[in-house]
Amino acid sequence: MGLLSNIVWAFNNHHYNDIEDFNKEVAHYQTLILKEKAIWDANQIVINAPEIDICYEAWIKGKEDILSNETVTDEDDIFNEDNSDDGLFQVEFCARLKARNGKQFTALELLFQLENQLANKDLGDHVFFEGLTSNDAEKQKNGAPLYFMYLGS
Numbered sequence: 113m114g115l116l117s118n119i120v121w122a123f124n125n126h127h128y129n130d131i132e133d134f135n136k137e138v139a140h141y142q143t144l145i146l147k148e149k150a151i152w153d154a155n156q157i158v159i160n161a162p163e164i165d166i167c168y169e170a171w172i173k174g175k176e177d178i179l180s181n182e183t184v185t186d187e188d189d190i191f192n193e194d195n196s197d198d199g200l201f202q203v204e205f206c207a208r209l210k211a212r213n214g215k216q217f218t219a220l221e222l223l224f225q226l227e228n229q230l231a232n233k234d235l236g237d238h239v240f241f242e243g244l245t246s247n248d249a250e251k252q253k254n255g256a257p258l259y260f261m262y263l264g265s
Contacts, residue, residue, distance in 0.1 A: 114262065115158060117243030120145045121223060123263070124239070127231040134224050154220035161257050163210050164217070166226065166244065168261040170233035171200040177232055182207045200234055208256065226261065238263040 121141060128134040135154050142150035167185065172178065174191060184190065185204040195201055209225050211217050217225075226241070242262040 114243030114245045115259065116219060116223070116241070118151060119219065119223065119241065119243075121227075121241040122239050123227060123230050123235055123241065125231055125233075127228050128224065131220065131224050134227065135220050138220070138223060152219075154218060156219045157216045158219050158222055159211075159217040159257065161211070161216065162214050163208060163256045165206050165208055165256050165258045166229070166261050167204065167206040167258065168230075168263070169202060169204050169238075170230060170235055171197075171202050172233060173200060178203075178205075179207070179229070179232070181209070182229075206258075235263060237265040240264045 119138075119142070121138060139152050139154070142152040178184065182205045185206055189195065190201055190203055207229050209217070209222070209229070212221060223241075240263060242264045244259040244261050247258045247260060
């Protein structure tokens with residue numbers, strides 16, 4: 113069972129400025145989808161680390177869609193036209209996320225940062241959050257915990 117795998121969310125290519133507005137939408141979505149089984153504890157501490165790396169796949173138009181906190185895991189020839197599908201390129205990313213309080217991530221802050229991280233990406237039909245899996249055996253630079261994000265259709 114992965115981290116936050118009991119939370120349902122559909123990424124919607126929307127950049128949220130207000131975390132409380134986002135929290136209301138997440139809480140509503142939990143109730144809408146899960147009904148009485150909805151469990152959303154926005155303030156639950158889910159990762160006890162000041163920084164983490166999250167790896168995921170997405171489609172982008174070009175290098176201009178790579179954010180400053182993202183690295184591409186396989187840069188070899190990713191923007192070759194032979195690898196293009198309708199002008200989009202499938203890319204594997206790792207993004208460094210930093211806890212606002214410099215200590216740990218709550219469920220709300222983590223999901224908020226993930227939504228905003230993916231706001232400029234095309235996820236195809238894989239828009240449904242399915243949780244994060246920790247890779248304890250491997251840590252990125254600076255010893256930050258590494259997680260893989262799973263998205264479903």
